[in-house]
Amino acid sequence: MNSPYFPVPENESERLLALASYNLLDTAPEDDFEELTVLASQICQTPVALISLLDDKRQWFKAIVGSDVSETPKEYSFCAYTIVETTDIMVVNDLREDDRFASNPLVTGDPNVVFYAGVPLITEEGFALGSLCVLDVKPKELTDEQERSLKILARQVLAQMELRKKLVLLEKANQELLETNTFIKKFATTAAHDIKNPLSSILLTAQALQMRLKNTGDDKSRNLVALTLNSSKRLLTLVDKMMAYSTAPASLLSNQECLDLNKLLKNVVNLLDVPHNITINLPKVEHTIVCSSVAVEQIFLNLLTNAVRYNDKPQGVINILFREEDDRYSFKITDNGVGIAPANLEKIFEKDVTLNTTDRFNKKGNGLGLYTVKLLINKLQGEIHAESKLGEGTTFVFAIKKTPSVVAAELNDVLYQQ
Structure with a gap:
């Protein structure tokens, strides 16, 4: 016109x-x-x-x-x-x-x-x-x-x-990245401090209790205390790594380690409150990966926690699959939980987004877990997406870039020399 x-x-x-x-x-x-x-x-x-x-x-x-x-x-x-x-x-x-x-x-x-x-x-x-x-x-x-x-x-x-x-x-994009890094730094620092103080108290209490039980012959109680001590020490190590990362985010890429994947996953599972009716199946074959342990631990801690929390089945099953490709590590975490509506599969990775869904413990999420997971995976030069059917379960598929083989070889040489 x-x-x-x-x-x-x-x-x-x-x-x-x-x-x-x-x-x-x-x-x-x-x-x-x-x-x-x-x-x-x-x-x-x-x-x-x-x-x-x-x-x-x-x-x-x-x-x-x-x-x-x-x-x-x-x-x-x-x-x-x-x-x-x-x-x-x-x-x-x-x-x-x-x-x-x-x-x-x-x-x-x-x-x-x-x-x-x-x-x-x-x-x-x-x-x-x-x-x-x-x-x-x-x-x-x-x-x-x-x-x-x-x-x-x-x-x-x-x-x-x-x-x-x-x-x-x-x-x-650079400004958004700066804001994202600032958020991660503040989040990690705050979370680390909030967790470390009570953890230290638990550790000290468990050590004192272990001393009291030393000569009582109560093996069952001593084993429970030993489990508490080991879990507390692992958590404190994880918190220390988070604090180190919060002050130097670049360490997420520079601090690469040669990791036993199944051992790492067992440590993460031991940190979870897994109900007796939920089974978590690890990869059947042992694998070694070269990556940032604090990042991978945080990713699995968040994803497995969600898989446990939002499982409503009488017998819950969570399967972890792994595949090594030429230039990356690929993972799948599949559960038979409540599932996610198709319209929400992209939203769940956004900051402060919650789906108003209560978990098996009658609690709601804070919208930070999956957002943090995506940020960490992006930092590791990878990507993540979710596949789901309501009432049937959810699969999180993510991949992270492999450390160049030269660096991996150097790390292995160091490990063998120790």
Whole structure:
């Protein structure tokens, strides 16, 4: 549908959204764009060249040579026709003789524009954001070489726009990553301190109780105390690793260890409150992996805790599967629990998202567990997703990047030398 003053693209709403996504309107001059307009002016031998972006009411000039005007009303815009009527180049040798422009105030009055040539700036999605154009105050014709050069420069303008957009997105991603790392650091530090104090008390109490039971002959009680001591020591070691990571997040990638996977998983399971009617099956074959132990322990601690908490079956079963691939380790944790609705399979990894579901202990989650798992897996250059059927169970599938073989070999050499 056309306005009385200028043509309007059929996809105008979408085009305006695309233009806004580049965040270029009303920004400061930039040399990369200015230089391209200078080249356009010199190649086409015109006194004026400009990069015009058209919003809903005006054409705004990201760069201009030969004039100090920053914008004009859209109804005066020659480029409004360019973005609608061509995908190649629009050349008007004498605007005074063209019915579309003969009465335009920019033609009939100052600056008395006579010649116009413009190339639309069209994105890969097909949205024309504006144009690169050249103007003159006298009739003119462009040679084939000049037209070809103007098209090449227009592609460079669009490339600069795309580059600038990607840089903005990269800065945003970096900021989000910084916020994420800050969150992990604060979370780990707070959790570690909150856990360590009562754990130390439990450890001291268990040690005192062990001394009292030493000569009583009560083997059953001594075994229970020994189990408490061992669990407390493992937890304290895990907490210390969390605290070390919280102060130096890069250690998650640099502190790689040669780990016995099934031994690690048994230690994690021993930290859980597993009801008697739930069975956790570890991989049938022993495996050795090279990775960050604190990260893998935290990942499995969260996933297995959820698998236990949200299992409503008389006989719960949790299976852990492992596969080593060329460049990564792949894991599956499958349970026969309550399941997750398809609409929530992506949401569960978002921060502070809870599904208002109570577990077998009549408690609700805090929305941090799976979010933390995903952050840790991303940090290990991996990915995770969930598959589920309501009432039947859930499978978490995740993979983490392997440590380069050279590093793994060096770690093994160190272990063998000890």
